[in-house]
Amino acid sequence: MALCLGQVFSKDKTFRPRKRFEPGTQRFELYKKAQASLKSGLDLRKVVQLPEGENINDWIAVHVVDFFNRINLIYGTVSEYCTERTCPIMSGGLRYEYRWQDGDDYKKPTKLPALKYMNLLMDWIESLINNEDIFPTRVGVPFPKNFQQVCKKILSRLFRVFVHVYIHHFDSVCSMGAEAHINTCYKHYYFFISEFNLIDHSELEPLVR
Numbered sequence: 001m002a003l004c005l006g007q008v009f010s011k012d013k014t015f016r017p018r019k020r021f022e023p024g025t026q027r028f029e030l031y032k033k034a035q036a037s038l039k040s041g042l043d044l045r046k047v048v049q050l051p052e053g054e055n056i057n058d059w060i061a062v063h064v065v066d067f068f069n070r071i072n073l074i075y076g077t078v079s080e081y082c083t084e085r086t087c088p089i090m091s092g093g094l095r096y097e098y099r100w101q102d103g104d105d106y107k108k109p110t111k112l113p114a115l116k117y118m119n120l121l122m123d124w125i126e127s128l129i130n131n132e133d134i135f136p137t138r139v140g141v142p143f144p145k146n147f148q149q150v151c152k153k154i155l156s157r158l159f160r161v162f163v164h165v166y167i168h169h170f171d172s173v174c175s176m177g178a179e180a181h182i183n184t185c186y187k188h189y190y191f192f193i194s195e196f197n198l199i200d201h202s203e204l205e206p207l208v209r
Contacts, residue, residue, distance in 0.1 A: 044184075048192040056196070057143040061135055063192055064151050068125050070185050071161050075118055077178060078169040087114035092163035092206040114164055121161070125154055152198050155189075159199065162186055163206045 050059050075082075090098045090112055099109035100117050102124055112120070129135050134150055136143060144150075165173065165182070173179050186207075193199045 044188050044191045045195075048188070048195045057147055060148065060151050060196065060198075061143075064154055065129055065135075067155070067158055067185075067189055067192075068122075068129065071158050071189075072122060074165060074178075074182055074185065075161050077176065078165055078172050079115065079118070081169055081172045082115050082118070082164075084113040084115060087164070087168060090114040090117035090160070090164065091168075092160070093167045096163065096206045098160050098164075114168075118161065121157055125157070128154065148198070155193055155198050156200075156203055159189075159193075159203065162189070166207060 048063075050056055090100070091114070092098070097111070098117065100106050100112050100120055101109045102120065106120075128150060132138070132141070134144060134147065166186075170179070173182055190204075194201075
């Protein structure tokens with residue numbers, strides 16, 4: 001029998017502290033609207049559509065942060081099984097290998113164990129979403145011109161977490177009864193990136209059946 005969401009994704013398994021929206025802000029209201037739609041049982045294809053009159057960058061920002069929180073939680077649930085011994089390379093099966101590059105400490109694509117890659121990835125995303133120049137939270141402060149490009153990079157790299165979890169740790173996911181929750185999260189993510197063309201679909205090949 002599948003466990004309830006609270007049992008499967010407990011707070012102590014969160015890989016990183018959750019990024020929260022400030023109550024009273026427009027983005028907090030958008031987040032509440034998005035969560036209410038998710039819980040209402042609406043078709044996920046409709047849930048991801050931009051609400052009438054809302055700014056597309058605000059809508060994307062809300063979802064990028066939410067996906068970061070949820071995918072972070074998913075990986076935290078299986079991270080104890082993802083060690084340097086079990087996953088010496090960040091990969092998605094034999095065909096796909098992901099190397100880390102951030103332009104700072106890793107100037108060239110570098111082969112790393114999956115756990116190390118995930119740590120660097122979450123640190124990198126966290127630094128971006130906490131950067132007021134990229135994800136402004138103050139009223140009247142515009143998004144930078146490259147905002148959607150940055151979000152595309154974040155979402156592309158978050159997709160790799162899904163790939164690794166599905167291909168290398170899905171038995172652990174199933175043993176916890178969490179597969180339905182992860183499948184729903186992935187469908188939500190997939191319909192969102194498809195709605196706004198946020199990822200080149202060739203990058204989705206590892207999970208295409």
